[in-house]
Every structure is written in C-alpha cells, then in structure tokens.
Amino acid sequence: MTTEPRQTEGIAPSPGLVMPRGKEVRELREYLVAQGHEEQLTGLGVPRPARAILEVLETWALILGAWALCLHVSWFLLPVALVLVGSRQRALGNRLHDAAHGNMLKGRVLNQRVAALMCGLPLFEDFETYRNAHLRHHAYLGHAEKDPDYLSVPEAPAGRVHSAWSLYVFFVKDARLWRDSILATLFRAPVAHRWRVLAWWTGVLGAFGLLFGWGAALSFAGLWLLSKMTAYHLIKIFAEISDHIGLEPGTVLGYTRNHPSNWVSFFLHPHHDNYHVTHHLFPRIPLANLPRMHQLLLPVSQYAEAHHCERYFRGPRSLVKSWLHFQTERSPLDAEPS
Template sequence: MKTTTKKNRVSPEGTQRLPDNHSQTRSIEVATEVRKWKLQVSDNGLTAAFKELEKPNTVVSLFWIARNLLLLVICAGLFYWNPLTSLLTAPFTARAIRALGNQVHDASHRNIFDLRSGIRNWNNVIGEWLLGPVMLYDFNSYIKGHMKHHGGLATLGLDPDILCYPVHINDDDSILIAFWKVYKPLLLDKQIWMKSLFGDLGGMSKAALLRTTIFWAGLGGTIAFLFGPTAIVSVVLYYFLNRASFYHAVKCFAELSDHPHRDEPNLKAPITMAAYTRTLPTTWVSWFLYPENDGWHLLHHVNPGVPMPNLGRVHNLMLQISEYQAAASKYDSFFTGPKSLIKDLIGRYPSTL
C-alpha cells in the first residue's frame, strides 16, 4: 500500500516549528515576481485601468462593514430571544466574523480609505478603534505579521502563515478520510483554536488592550441600557461560542485553501507565486467561506493595493494574461468533480489538467 506523506511545520499566525536547516530554504522571490506581473499588466495595456481600480471604494467597504455588524447583532439578538435559533444562525455568524476579519486585512493594506485625499489615515482609525476590537486583534501587530507573510511568502522562518505538519494519506483512503487527515491537525491545534477564540487578547499592546476594553465596555453598557444586564451575557456567550466552533472551522478551511502545503523534499526548491497562491472557485459556497471577494488570493498577492470591492473587476482584466488565466481557472468547484479544490488539498488533483 502506497502512502503519501506531506510534512508541514507552521500554524497560521502561530509559533513556527522549523527544521534545523530552515535558513537554507529558498523562498519565492516576491519582488521579482511582482515586477514580472506588473510588466505583463503593462504589456497588455492594463496599467491605466489598474491604477483606477487601486483607488479605495470606501462606500462599498463601509457598507460591507455595517452589513456584517448588523448581521452579528441580529444573530446575537435571536440567540438572546431563543438559544435554539443558533442552530440556524451559526453559519451566518461565522460568515460575518470572517468578513469583518477580511476588512481588518483590507484596512491593514490601506485599502478602505484613500490616503491621497490628504486627510488623516482613517484606515488606522477604523482598524484600531472598530475592526480590531471587534475581532480582538491588535491592529498594529496584525499589520506587522501580515506584511511578513507578503514579504516572506513561502519561506520557512519568514512567512508566519506556512502550514507545516506531517500528513499520511493512503491511496485507498476515501476523499473524506484523506481530507480529514489534512484538516484535522489544523482544526485541533490548540494554538490556532485559542487564536480563533481570543484573537490577540493574550499578547496585545497596552494601547490595543485599552482600545478593546473601551469598545467592549461601551458595547456592553449600551446593551445593558437597552435590554438589561442578562443580554450582555447572552451576546458575549454567543459570540465566543461561535468563534470557538463555526468560525474556527471555517477559518481553518480558508487557511488550508489560500496556500498549499509545501512537502518536506521541496521546502528548499523555488516556487512561483502562481503555484503557491490559489484562486478559489466562485460559487454559492464562496459567500460563506470567502466573503467580500476573499477568494481571489493570487490577485491579492500580485497587487495587495487593490481594495477588496474592486478585486472582481481587476480579476476579469487579469484573465487577459495567459499565465494568470491558467492559474485562476484551475478549480471549478470546492468539493465535487475532477477539478475541485478538495482534490488539490489531498494531493489528487489530475496532473494532466
């Protein structure tokens, strides 16, 4: 019986478990790759359109933020009214939390408010005082960690988001069993679960902790004033229960999907940005798993300056570039068919396609 072994060593945003020779591993030459993509954009006459679509779409971004906050309020309110409603609302709550996390990400790239307008950096304001506290993130620490991911993409010791743990898949394993073997170590990793549940609460700066305390104290006081103190307990309980369960499960799947595992024999081999970064299929599943255009991950690494509301239009422009079109058309579904994402996650994507 043949066994396929995948070895990966790093939990996303967690403590790295590196091999002794990690300093010898080779990374993607990120700057070179980005220049290459920009040259192809220029050669295809897309530069002017790109520049226009790099401008933040503030109205849409703020609408998305408000919509997801409202969705959280509605779901928490239904739980307070009848806890059994959580059986129906839990997926929507997880989706809203994921979407707000994506807005933290967009704010970290300065993509919500236009810096060229001459006003103060409102990306920092909304990140530090609203999005960060909602997600329990230290916004400034998030920026530093995420910039490491972009700059050190696929490099052990530099990229904090590499997934690196051993996986043993047998040829006769069913797709579900094989997927569980890949998914389980991430899902049951204590550090990752604690991160999903508590965010950065255990390691925030004093300033971030103060902002988070002010936000939640203000929210709690408002809820108590309007609905009574028992409502506070209900809302907080519902929020953290979802973070510990549905949200954690969805976030782990997203982490698996954004970038593939790097096998132990190939850790030191060069790899391209297109090979290491996925473009996810656009289906109804995307609304839950990859809200607010989050599935166009290759495009984001090619040009992090494109705001999330504009990613779809830029993606359509990029399809004129043959290399991008080939990478972006790899999957036609998440879970079924020969070109499904799950086939790639377990190493069974057809090599002839």
C-alpha cells in the same frame, strides 16, 4: 492570516526559499500596460470607502440579526446563529486584512482607526501587530521559518495517504490555532491593546445592557465567544488551509490558489477573499476590486494556468482536491474525478 508562526511537524520546504514575487508582478504589469490597461490598473488600486463602510455595517447588521433571532425567537436557532456570526466574524477579519494593506479607506490614520474600531477590537486583534505579521507573510511567503502563516503538511500514518478530511481535522484540532482563533493578538500585543479591547467591550455591552437588559447583553457576549470557539474557527481553518496547503513553494503563482466564487463564498471567503492569487500578486488592490483585476489577468497564460478552483467540495477542479496536490505529480486541476 494570523499573527504568530504556526509550523507543524511534517513535510516542509527548504527554509531558505524566498518567493521571487517582483519578477512575476513586473511581467504581469508590463503585459497589462502593453494591452492599454495602465489607467484601469491604476484605478483598481484606489480604495472604495463607501463600499467598505457599507459592507462593514451590513456585517454588523447580520451579527445583530442573528443575536436577535436567538433572543426573540428561540435559542433552538443557536446553530444557525453560530454559523452566521462565525462567517461574519470572518468577514470582519477580511476587512481588517484589507485595511492592513491600506485598502479600506483613504488616509493612513483614518484607515487604521476605523478598521481597528469596527473590525479589529471586537475580534481582539491589535491592528499594528496583525499588520506587521501579515506583511511578513507576503514578504516571506512559503518560508518555513519566516512566514508567520506557514502551515506544513503533517506526515501521514505509515502505509496511508492523507484525505482532505484528515488534513482539515488535523489543523482544526491544533490547540495553538484554536487559541489564535479565539484570542487573536490579545496577549501578544502591547498592554495598551488589552485596555482598548476592554474599553470597546465595556462600552458595547454597557449600551446593550441599558437598551435591552443585562441578561441580553451577556447573551451577546456569550454568542460572540461561542462562535469564535466553533464556527469561526472552523471557517478560518478551512480558509487558511485553502490558500497554500499542499502546493510547492517557489513562486506566488505556484504556491497560491484562487478559490471558487459562488454562494458558499459568502460563508467561507466573504468580501472577495477568494481571489487569493490575485491578492498576493497585487496586495495594494482593495478586495472589492479583485474580481475585475482577475478578469484583466486571465488572458495572461501564466496567470490562467495558476491554481483556479471552480468548486469547493466536488469534482476534479475542486478546492479540497487541490489540498492533496502534494500526493500526486499531476496538477490538481487535471486530475480525474474520484
């Protein structure tokens, strides 16, 4: 979910390929209506403002708690704080993503302003710049030239094949992706956005300075930036590789994965971001409602046969094994354990 084209040298689909999402969605919707789920389907598309605000407040409470842990207990706990803050920065990004589809709060203006204030500005993201790029990702999913989130698989060294680790390290080390993790749209959005970011951070750090001292305020800024440079970047790259890498463009169901839903998801795919197939099929359904939508769709054979990964790191149906789907003719979910 980034905001500039991110192509890399390597294996790429035809640049003229465009996803026929409409046909897939129409067939799935017709099935649900035929099964008597029309009213439930409509209800799942309604934002849940109270839950969204509570989750954002919980996210900020955990961020402040991690900061307090370092400040008042020991800075030796910094690695723990970085992981917690980085995962919560990802959670804020996912909430901004939800708002970009109009799914966070009811009312376009309120949805945009609250999401920008509570999620976008602290991450240096401009709401409109982010939203426009993300909607292009949906419209041109898998298009090597038009999808701003497109990542191509790099060529493996001669005589060798990729491992999940080598793929991950390749994208983690990409300087452009690292810059995007840190600065987001700060220098690609209009100048007014930079003033808004400056005002937000001046206000927050000023308040912290008056309440806790200027050293404490600076330590919060340092923790925030260091987390963006390290844990957040590592989590963001893992999540974005997992969405589509190694799959064959052509359809949403064939080119997108659902990720595991377990305790690790709290760190890697917060706020139900793991239901990525479901989201691409029905982007106007809020993240909080995606688990219920997923259950409604499972009886449909086309959906049930899509890429649903049960575990993150081990086993034949693991997420990282599915990254390597392009190296085998077998489905990653049918492959034998290594």
